[in-house]
Amino acid sequence: MRGAWLIARSVLVEAVRRREVYAVVLVSLVLIGAVMTVDFFNIEGLSKFYREVALKIMSVATAFTVIVLAARQLPREFESRTIYPLLAKPVSRTSFLAGKLLGVMLAAAFCFLLFMGIFLVGSAYLHLKTQWALFGQYVYLQMLQMLVLATLAFWLSMVMNLDAAITLSCVFYVTSSVILSASTYIYDLVPQYAKALLLGAIYLLPQLDLFDLSEKAVHAEVWPPLPASVMGALTLYGIAFASVYFLISLRLFARKPL
Amino acid sequence: MRTKPGIPLLTGIVLLALSPLLAEAIIRRPLAAGIRSDDPTASEQRNRSAFAIILGNFRSDFSDLIFIKTERYLHSGVGFVPHLDTEAMSNTGEVKQKGAPGSQYEHDPATCTDPTHHHDKDGHDDHESTTSGKAGAAPSPSQVMEANLATPEMRETAELKPGEKRVEEEAEGVATIVPTRNKDFRGFVGDLERAVKPWHDPSTPHTHTAGTELLPWYRLATMSNPNNIRAYMIGAWWLKAMHKEKQREEAVKFLDEGIQNNPKAFQLHVMKGVILREQGKTTASLEAFLVAADLGLAQRPVNYEETTGTVASSQTWTHYMEDDLTAALNFSVLTVRNAEGLGPALRLAKQFQARRGDIPPLNALITRLQSGGGAAAALFLKP
Numbered sequence: 001m002r003g004a005w006l007i008a009r010s011v012l013v014e015a016v017r018r019r020e021v022y023a024v025v026l027v028s029l030v031l032i033g034a035v036m037t038v039d040f041f042n043i044e045g046l047s048k049f050y051r052e053v054a055l056k057i058m059s060v061a062t063a064f065t066v067i068v069l070a071a072r073q074l075p076r077e078f079e080s081r082t083i084y085p086l087l088a089k090p091v092s093r094t095s096f097l098a099g100k101l102l103g104v105m106l107a108a109a110f111c112f113l114l115f116m117g118i119f120l121v122g123s124a125y126l127h128l129k130t131q132w133a134l135f136g137q138y139v140y141l142q143m144l145q146m147l148v149l150a151t152l153a154f155w156l157s158m159v160m161n162l163d164a165a166i167t168l169s170c171v172f173y174v175t176s177s178v179i180l181s182a183s184t185y186i187y188d189l190v191p192q193y194a195k196a197l198l199l200g201a202i203y204l205l206p207q208l209d210l211f212d213l214s215e216k217a218v219h220a221e222v223w224p225p226l227p228a229s230v231m232g233a234l235t236l237y238g239i240a241f242a243s244v245y246f247l248i249s250l251r252l253f254a255r256k257p258l
Numbered sequence: 259m260r261t262k263p264g265i266p267l268l269t270g271i272v273l274l275a276l277s278p279l280l281a282e283a284i285i286r287r288p289l290a291a292g293i294r295s296d297d298p299t300a301s302e303q304r305n306r307s308a309f310a311i312i313l314g315n316f317r318s319d320f321s322d323l324i325f326i327k328t329e330r331y332l333h334s335g336v337g338f339v340p341h342l343d344t345e346a347m348s349n350t351g352e353v354k355q356k357g358a359p360g361s362q363y364e365h366d367p368a369t370c371t372d373p374t375h376h377h378d379k380d381g382h383d384d385h386e387s388t389t390s391g392k393a394g395a396a397p398s399p400s401q402v403m404e405a406n407l408a409t410p411e412m413r414e415t416a417e418l419k420p421g422e423k424r425v426e427e428e429a430e431g432v433a434t435i436v437p438t439r440n441k442d443f444r445g446f447v448g449d450l451e452r453a454v455k456p457w458h459d460p461s462t463p464h465t466h467t468a469g470t471e472l473l474p475w476y477r478l479a480t481m482s483n484p485n486n487i488r489a490y491m492i493g494a495w496w497l498k499a500m501h502k503e504k505q506r507e508e509a510v511k512f513l514d515e516g517i518q519n520n521p522k523a524f525q526l527h528v529m530k531g532v533i534l535r536e537q538g539k540t541t542a543s544l545e546a547f548l549v550a551a552d553l554g555l556a557q558r559p560v561n562y563e564e565t566t567g568t569v570a571s572s573q574t575w576t577h578y579m580e581d582d583l584t585a586a587l588n589f590s591v592l593t594v595r596n597a598e599g600l601g602p603a604l605r606l607a608k609q610f611q612a613r614r615g616d617i618p619p620l621n622a623l624i625t626r627l628q629s630g631g632g633a634a635a636a637l638f639l640k641p
Contacts, residue, residue, distance in 0.1 A: 035478075038474070038477060038478070038481070039477075040473055040474045040477055041473055041477070041497060041505065041508040041509075041512070042504060042505075042508060043470065043473060043500075043505070043508075046470070046471055046473065046474060047471070048331065048471040049471065049474035049475065141454075180447075180451065181435065181436075183443075183444065184435075184436070184437050184442060184443075184444065184448075187443050195443070198443075199443065199444075202444050202447050203447065207447055207450075207451075209451070209455075210447070210450050210451060210454055211454075212454070213454055215330075215335045215455055215456050216335065216454070216455070216456055218335060219331075219334045219335035219456055219467065221423060221467070222334040222335070222423055222456075222465050222467060223334070223335075223456060226453060226454065227453075230450065230453040230454070233446075233450060234450060234454070237450065
């Protein structure tokens with residue numbers, strides 16, 4: 001356990017020191033700032049536009065950061081041969097991978113916290129109300145989504161090269177909402193075997209869009225927080241996929257000759 | 259043979275430095291009607307397609323994204339099967355619905371359950387053109403103009419401040435993009451999506467939120483495509499509907515920008531004239547109406563078929579444009595009547611008639627003016 005924590009800490013420290021996170025935050029901040037400098041007819045209290053643009057940029061930036069960070073953890077260890085002295089220590093491969101995942105998640109949380117800080121400062125500056133309960137749920141679900149993405153990137157980085165793993169993870173992240181909405185629309189139009197395939201795709205692929213509460217957060221004056229049962233179901237759903245991907249990654253990692 | 263690494267780099271820098279010269283070679287011309295983002299009919303069709311619904315927010319064109327945003331923002335983020343008539347909104351600000359594939363909504367007055375539709379509003383059915391003579395007695399010019407500028411429903415929505423909401427008393431019955439449980443094959447995943455995304459049962463009343471929240475999107479739409487006349491019109495309408503002097507001034511500025519980018523868009527001049535008139539700037543508003551009338555008369559196809567609202571030779575003249583032209587003519591004539599009296603007003607109307615004699619509302623107005631103004635005209639444009 002201590003070994004896993006040390007590895008996690010080293011991942012986090014490296015992520016923070018490499019300044020990539022700050023660069024992503026800064027670029028996102030410039031983007032949001034550029035949009036908000038447009039004069040919107042001198043109308044005060046226009047909250048939805050700010051919320052929508054800011055939350056979308058922040059979610060996407062965090063997701064891409066997590067994908068890149070997670071996907072390069074294992075290949076880089078092999079490439080730089082730093083994995084050998086690490087595994088020579090009394091650290092199991094499970095602890096090693098768990099530590100890596102924990103580190104990536106801590107880095108994701110750090111990145112997201114920076115974003116949320118900026119978002120809240122912006123909201124305060126614009127005198128916008130924040131629905132704290134819904135906002136808290138939004139942050140929690142985003143972290144669940146990052147967990148699924150991180151484990152998926154781990155898995156992909158074990159079976160393909162780094163660039164391919166990053167690209168595929170990003171493509172999956174971007175298109176996941178399309179898969180979810182397209183399935184309902186085309187289901188009635190396809191033959192029986194394709195219906196079965198669609199159902200399989202819906203259940204076998206993680207529907208990342210289910211962790212995106214941003215649309216309700218944008219229209220927060222109308223929507224109450226999600227019930228605990230839904231949050232519980234989403235937690236189980238996310239952890240189930242993350243566990244499967246983690247176990248596959250672990251199995252592949254265990255088989256990898258050193 | 260090895261090339262010195264500095265040479266390709268230097269070549270690249272020189273080419274990059276010279277690249278602005280390419281801009282001189284680009285032939286600049288305004289977007290022609292029919293080009294992707296500028297053709298309202300094509301835009302409506304595109305945004306109602308299954309592919310567009312599936313893609314959701316993934317759009318290549320800002321005007322298409324606005325279509326989605328308008329639908330979502332007015333309905334608290336709920337994704338309905340596209341049903342708003344943006345062509346009507348750009349002219350009237352009216353949240354008017356169109357039947358859509360898969361929609362439970364039918365555009366038949368006999369079966370329509372939509373409370374936003376008034377099948378007998380001001381003596382005419384709003385399923386049809388507001389141009390006179392479509393159903394029952396011809397509406398007066400004031401009725402045409404009022405119908406063209408705002409419906410009570412729209413005014414009510416427009417008066418909502420950011421953050422406020424209004425719950426409909428009756429369900430609209432329009433299908434949502436995320437289907438109801440009994441129509442969803444996805445079971446557990448579908449349940450989660452309905453819980454996480456803004457969604458409500460189409461058979462229950464839903465909530466409308468302030469349309470003014472859309473204004474930044476219209477601002478960006480016109481920045482990304484300065485030829486997006488509809489975005490200028492709807493944006494100006496929302497500003498006008500806020501009933502504040504500061505926002506009226508912003509609306510006029512916004513329209514001036516639109517006019518600068520689209521000098522021939524007579525609808526923008528009509529809207530500008532209406533807002534100036536609300537500001538009490540009679541001379542400036544008359545000027546805007548006269549420009550609108552002049553431009554509109556020049557653009558109106560000769561063979562516009564008033565009875566069917568179709569144009570044999572051109573698909574670019576819609577009945578909304580006909581209504582806008584009618585408004586421009588009426589406002590011009592009646593503003594002159596109020597300022598200078600019946601004689602000059604009649605002369606102006608006859609000048610318009612001489613240019614295009616086949617505009618029934620104008621003919622009706624001339625008849626009323628000739629009979630001394632008439633009761634209907636007296637209701638209109640009180641000084």
